[in-house]
Amino acid sequence: MLTQTLAFIGGGNMARSLIGGLIAQGLPATQITVSDPMESQRAHLQRDYGVHVTANNETACAAQIIVLAVKPQELRQVAEQLRRHIASHRPLIISVAAGIRASDLHHWLGLPVVRTMPNRPALNSCGVTGMYASPEVPTAQRELAERIMNAVGTSVWVEQETLIDAVTAVSGSGPAYFFLLMELLEAAGVAQGLPEATARKLAIETAYGAGMMAHHGSDAPATLRAQVTSKGGTTAAALAIFEAQGLKNTVFAAVQAAADRSAELAVLLGGNKG
Ligand SMILES: NC(=O)c1ccc[n+]([C@@H]2O[C@H](COP(=O)([O-])OP(=O)(O)OC[C@H]3O[C@@H](n4cnc5c(N)ncnc54)[C@H](OP(=O)(O)O)[C@@H]3O)[C@@H](O)[C@H]2O)c1
Structure with missing residues (x-):
């Protein structure tokens, strides 16, 4: 385990998740x-985890x-x-703030x-974090940062900071894409005559099961898809519609957006171009 002292500036949802994960480990x-300005936030953190709290970031x-x-707007x-x-003791600094570039923070x-x-599932200890180091x-500090973020899931490194925009588009915003698919599957089930609660349960548990299969196995999603698609069967009929109606282009365009x-947000929040 870590031997270093660790401070969180801001004791909200993300800090709470990381603290819970680190203590569990x-x-x-x-x-x-x-450090957090809100008295009730500090009291809860102290009561729930036994951490030191302060209202003073310094x-x-x-x-x-x-x-x-x-x-991000407070960072x-x-x-x-x-x-x-921090100038004299030069601590390892980790930012979890969306949209603020490392070069702006360094500055x-x-x-x-x-x-x-x-991403949001980090709050349930099953997040995935994209990481970039100046x-x-x-x-050694990169490794330390990775160990800290892995307290709430898993992580991947990117070697160019611009790729954090791609990470944001795939995994940062990604949970919403899967929620949308569940929502649509539920609605389509209702349109087929299923009661709403039944359709919702089928959609959610199917997403969970598919996620578990992909997470625990070593096969790529394309292989898993092929394994559950029999020629001439029901799944093949549905997948043909996804393909014919341009799901691939829709997903690529959504991720690009x-x-x-x-x-754009990095420029707005950081104040520097490029
Ligand atoms: N939650 C997510 O799913 C998620 C996902 C990816 C990235 N992130 C990033 O994680 C960061 C935190 O998000 P969050 O969801 O944990 O937000 P949050 O729950 O609002 O937590 C932020 C905390 O910082 C406190 N704070 C405000 N100004 C401060 C200051 N000057 N000094 C010290 N603390 C201050 C806030 O106190 P007050 O409430 O009194 O303002 C609040 O308790 C954000 O930058 C976000 O982009 C979050």
Whole structure:
């Protein structure tokens, strides 16, 4: 387990999930400090996990690892405030904020960072996180960052920061795509005459089962799909409609739109072009 002290700046949903995951993996709560302006938030964190809490970000940032877990629009002000308090001990900085580039953070903090893009299922400990480290971040710190993010699921590294926009478009926004498919499958089931509750249960449990098969097996989704599709059968009839009506183009266009929006937001939130 980690031997370093760890601070969370912002004690909301994402911090809470990471704290829960790290403590479940054996990290002593006494190694963790959370800074949050809201009194009730601090009281809950202390009661639920036994972590140190403070309303003062500057106190918290004495830690050896700092996780920036405030909303993206608050991050610049927080980072600029921390700058002079981290200059001498140079902690590992991990940002979980969507849309804020590592280069902007480096500029605001005066230190290189590991930028991460977790997704919503991290709050249920089954997230997937895209990770990018500024080139100046040493390998040992990258490994440390990965261990921390893996407390709420699994992770992948990208070697160019622009690929975080693709990660955002695939896994960051991805849960909504699967929810939409469940929603449509439920509605289509109702249109076939199933009671709503039955159609919903069938849609959700089928998504769960398919996810479990893909997650636990070693076969690619295309192989799994082929395995469950008999020639001339019901699944083949449905898949032919998906193909004929352009599902592939729709998915590619949707992912492109999300990636484009992610890049636009990075410019808006970071204030720098490129
Ligand atoms: N939740 C997700 O599914 C998800 C997924 C991917 C990435 N993320 C990223 O994770 C970050 C946190 O998201 P979240 O869902 O955990 O948000 P959240 O629940 O709103 O948590 C943010 C916390 O930061 C506190 N805060 C605000 N200003 C602060 C300051 N100056 N110093 C210290 N703390 C401050 C907020 O307090 P107040 O409530 O008093 O403002 C709040 O408790 C975001 O940047 C988001 O992009 C979240």
